[in-house]
Amino acid sequence: MSTPWTDQVGPDNALPEYPRPQLTRPRWRNLNGLWDYAGGAQRPTRTDERILVPYPPESALSGIRRHDDHMLYRREFAVPRDWSGDRVLLHFGAVDQRAEVSVNGREVAVHEGGCTAFSADITDALRPGRRQELVVAVEDRNERGPHPVGKQRDDPGGILYTGASGIWQTVWLEPVPEQHITSLAIVPDVPGGGFELTARTAGPGALRVQAVVTDADGREVARATGPADRPLRLPVGPPRLWSPDDPHLYDFTVRLLDDAAPVDEVGSYAGLRSVQLVADARGRPRLGLNGRILFQHGPLDQGYWPDGIHTAPTDEALRSDLEQTKRLGFNTVRKHVKVEPARWYHWADRLGLLVWQDMPSLPIDLADEPGSNPPPGPEARAHFRAEQLDLVDQLRNSPSVVVWVPFNEGWGEFGTAAIAELVRAADPTRLIDISSGVNCCYSLPDTGAGDIYDDHTYVGPGRPEVTGGRASVDGEYGGLGLAEEGHLWPGETNAYEMTTSRAELTRRYGEVSRELLDAVRDRGISAAIYTQLTDVENEVNGLLTYDRRVLKPDPATTRAHNRAVIEEGTP
Structure with missing residues (x-):
């Protein structure tokens, strides 16, 4: 195939x-x-x-x-x-x-x-x-x-x-x-409005590291110099946070210095974002970003x-x-x-x-x-x-x-x-x-x-109910199947529930999404993972066929259901 x-x-x-x-x-x-x-x-x-x-x-x-x-x-x-x-x-x-x-x-x-x-x-x-x-x-x-x-x-x-x-x-x-940077550890610090960067190095000598951060337009927003293999603070204010709606990335240039002369230079990037549990209006822990x-x-x-x-x-x-x-x-x-x-x-x-x-x-x-x-x-x-x-x-x-x-x-x-x-x-x-x-x-x-x-x-x-101090999620659900002739792996097809047409699959996806929306509203669920993106070998419960040539459900309808769930769960 x-x-x-x-x-x-x-x-x-x-x-x-x-x-x-x-x-x-x-x-x-x-x-x-x-x-x-x-x-x-x-x-x-x-x-x-x-x-x-x-x-x-x-x-x-x-x-x-x-x-x-x-x-x-x-x-x-x-x-x-x-x-x-x-x-x-x-x-x-x-x-x-x-x-x-x-x-x-x-x-x-x-x-x-x-x-x-x-x-x-x-x-x-x-x-x-x-x-x-x-x-x-x-x-x-x-x-x-x-x-x-x-x-x-x-x-x-x-x-x-x-x-x-x-x-x-x-x-x-x-x-x-011989003296070079082996890896970077870049930790976003949203409350501090910047990053902490550690350049891990190899080779002899006590060297220094210079890090320069630039925005997407090439404008320098931060610069710091300090000992190699030690954390550097890089505030980038005013910060622009990374999120699915705005996946903003900062570019990094990191140099290893012997005295003041660069002996190695690498490029990298990072996004400024934080991940945590956040209490909702009823005090229930929910998944949070920034x-x-x-x-x-x-x-x-x-x-x-x-x-x-x-x-x-x-x-x-x-x-x-x-x-x-x-x-x-x-x-x-x-x-x-x-x-x-x-x-x-x-x-x-x-x-x-x-x-x-x-x-x-x-x-x-x-x-x-x-x-x-x-x-x-x-x-x-x-x-x-x-x-x-x-x-x-x-x-x-x-x-x-x-x-x-x-x-x-x-x-x-x-x-x-x-x-x-x-x-x-x-x-x-x-x-x-x-x-x-x-x-x-x-x-x-x-x-x-x-x-x-x-x-x-x-x-x-x-x-699932939200209990204790953990957020509650549907880590897997769905599994609606459709066997698209001409796009199947050899063998007997399987799914958690089979449908017979793209129209039926689209309809059932909508029904399950509406039930999910109710669960989000009633139970305070924080996330939901649908099985699955593509068919895999004989499993035909993908939104796409295994060969990626057919998107099975109607994309506009599917998108509308998915956005409705996200909006319901994001106060």
Whole structure:
């Protein structure tokens, strides 16, 4: 099955865009394209196929179209001559699940976890001359391994889907000076009218950092200088706050100084906004943005593609899903048990969508009866904690991300209150929905942890009461299905409730939306997540078909219902 962007993909233009919009440098080299490849049940020692990176081997776009437990990637690359004297960094957007990376036969990195980025300084492994060899050995056993997998399965069906193994995000090179900025932590401070910025650095010497903030028109609004690896205060008054209706972003230029001379410079951006619980007129806790109640309404977005599985065919395709979400009148999107490339969050930041970010879940056998699944073992728990913390750190600068969702319906759930404390300590600036769907399925008993009580009811909507100090939300509802002939994945279709035509789907969406509006009015619900944005494989309860070629319900009617719900829930 193709999408409107499938035919735009080729060896010379496989995701050519700069992959890290919140830490930019002008010089870089993309290593996407055709690589040598081999795979199988055992670890291969030589490559005899070709694969298009960064599309996972299971995908049509990769050219392989199968799952391999063990994968071997190989390619040669050249270091540009004008990088002489610089350190050379090798970056991977994501490799699922365990990657061993070597350059010219020298191991430079070992990374476990399929959803977060990692890097290696390969300078000392480079050899004289322009030709260098890069080899990546990967192991991915889907749900048979001890890593978070989300909905990836060896035998997909129902609400579980095809796995996406190996390299599935951009691979790239970057030259940096010996003393350089490794990352930025930009914390918005709405009461203080500005930002707190910490530039993390590498290399010898006690250096200083200069940060300059400019508005969209290029006008400088703040400047500060101070010690590296220490917070800098950057007031930008009068501040312009980021919101879905006004996704205003400030641009940052950050320089690393040795004495007064710059030795490194990076670009970034940030939005000035705050996230908190706000009491309504009846004293009930509600979700708030910038100190005011804002009802958060959006689709469940699983981020699967028929041609690339976990990897969107193009950057335009990645952006298009978010543009459709805005077009339909939503202000929120729940990224469901999957992590996207950095550019997806970049587009959410720029288009103005609030993001609820799920942590990919540990494996669970959904064929078992609730309560019969054994708890995850020590190794799986350790991987989950590490990846959750890496995810928080990786996305901490994105203004669109407002809620962390560590567990969904009890899949691989453990130590619920302790995980809430772990996430809170890592990021006290966002809200925590510790157990989405705590009322159902495999969820452990409600601990009362986090900021949100999350109900899943199909078709629903649910009508949870606001109790205690947490906001109450419909974390999943809907699931209205329509099978559009000519746009279906092979196999038997399924949905929570089937309709027979676009007109019937539009009518039923309106009925469910009116019931949701009543629940918002009567119960003080703070948010609602509709299942779902697109069909995924045999699940046909998407507003869009899996190939993104058909928007099923009438868009104007759907938008009117969504805006009415948001307005009702936003006093």
